[in-house]
Amino acid sequence: DIVMTQSPDSLAVSLGERATLNCKSSQSVLNTSNKRNYLAWYQQKPRQPPRLLIYWASTRPSGVPDRFSGSGSVTDFTLTINGLQAEDVAVYFCQHYFSTPPTFGGGTTVEIK
Amino acid sequence: EVQLVASGGGLVQPGGSLRLSCAASGFAFTTHWMTWLRQAPGKGLEWVANIKDDGTKTYYVDSVKGRFAISRDNAKDSVFLQMSSLRAEDTAIYYCARDAYYSDGSKNYSVDFFDSWGQGTLVTVSS
Numbered sequence: 001d002i003v004m005t006q007s008p009d010s011l012a013v014s015l016g017e018r019a020t021l022n023c024k025s026s027q028s029v030l031n032t033s034n035k036r037n038y039l040a041w042y043q044q045k046p047r048q049p050p051r052l053l054i055y056w057a058s059t060r061p062s063g064v065p066d067r068f069s070g071s072g073s074v075t076d077f078t079l080t081i082n083g084l085q086a087e088d089v090a091v092y093f094c095q096h097y098f099s100t101p102p103t104f105g106g107g108t109t110v111e112i113k
Numbered sequence: 114e115v116q117l118v119a120s121g122g123g124l125v126q127p128g129g130s131l132r133l134s135c136a137a138s139g140f141a142f143t144t145h146w147m148t149w150l151r152q153a154p155g156k157g158l159e160w161v162a163n164i165k166d167d168g169t170k171t172y173y174v175d176s177v178k179g180r181f182a183i184s185r186d187n188a189k190d191s192v193f194l195q196m197s198s199l200r201a202e203d204t205a206i207y208y209c210a211r212d213a214y215y216s217d218g219s220k221n222y223s224v225d226f227f228d229s230w231g232q233g234t235l236v237t238v239s240s
Contacts, residue, residue: 034217040226042158049208049230050158061228093158097225101174104158 002026002096006105012113019081021108023072023094030074031098038098041070041079044107045090053092054079086112115139117231119209124237125199133194135209135231142190143167146212146223149183149194151205152233159205163212163225164192177203199238206233 003026013019029038037057042050052061054070057077067082081088089112094105121133133149148163162173162183171183182195192209210227 038224038226042227049233050227051230052226052228055213055226055228095158095226100172100225102160102225104160106157 004105006108010109012111013084014113021079023077025075028074029096029098039077040095042093043090115229117209119231119234122234122236130197135192137190143187147192148210150208153205201238204238206235208233
C-alpha cells in the first residue's frame, strides 16, 4: 500500500496570512499515460464529514474558494491557503487514488495564531 | 443536491454483527461506484470497501476481508455494509461516499476520490 505522510501535524497561522501544508507519498502517484497526479485534499471541520477541496493535485471543485490551491507532482504535494479565514480552521487530509487501496495522510490541523 | 444518509450504527458486542445502510439521492446513482470509509475517534480516515456501479465488483481493505460485505440495491438507490465478527478496532464513524469520475472525451472512468460524503453513522464495538 502507498503510505501518505503529512507535515506538519499542526500549524498556527495569523488571519490573512498563508498556510502551507505538505503531503508526501511513498511512491509515485503520477500516471505517466495521462500525466495526472492521483492526489486529493479534503477539509474536515469538527463533527462534520470531510469535504473535497482539491483533486488531480491542483483542480478545485466548484464552490471551493480560490484561496485554496494545490501543487506538486510525483511524490511531493502542497496545499496552500492564501489569506487564512476563521472558517478555515479544520483538519486537512491528503489522499492518493493511484491504486487500491486509496490511503490518507494522518492530517494537518490548522489553527488561528 | 446530492444527499447521502447513512444509518444502522450502534453499540454491538465483540463478535457481533451490524448492517449499515446509505440512502442516496440527487444524482444518477447507477453511474457511480460507492464507497464506505471510516474514522476511529480522534483518528484519521480509512477506506474500507467499494462497489462498482452495477454491483459486479467489490474491493476491501485487508483488515476487513472475510468479515465485511458491501452491496447495493440500484432500484432503491442504496448501498449497504454488512459487518460481522466485529472487533474493538472496528469502532469508528462510518461514512458512505460517492466516487468521482472523469471523462477523457471518449469514455468515463471512475476514480477513487470522493466528491460527496454522508454525515456518517457511529459504530461502537464494546462489551
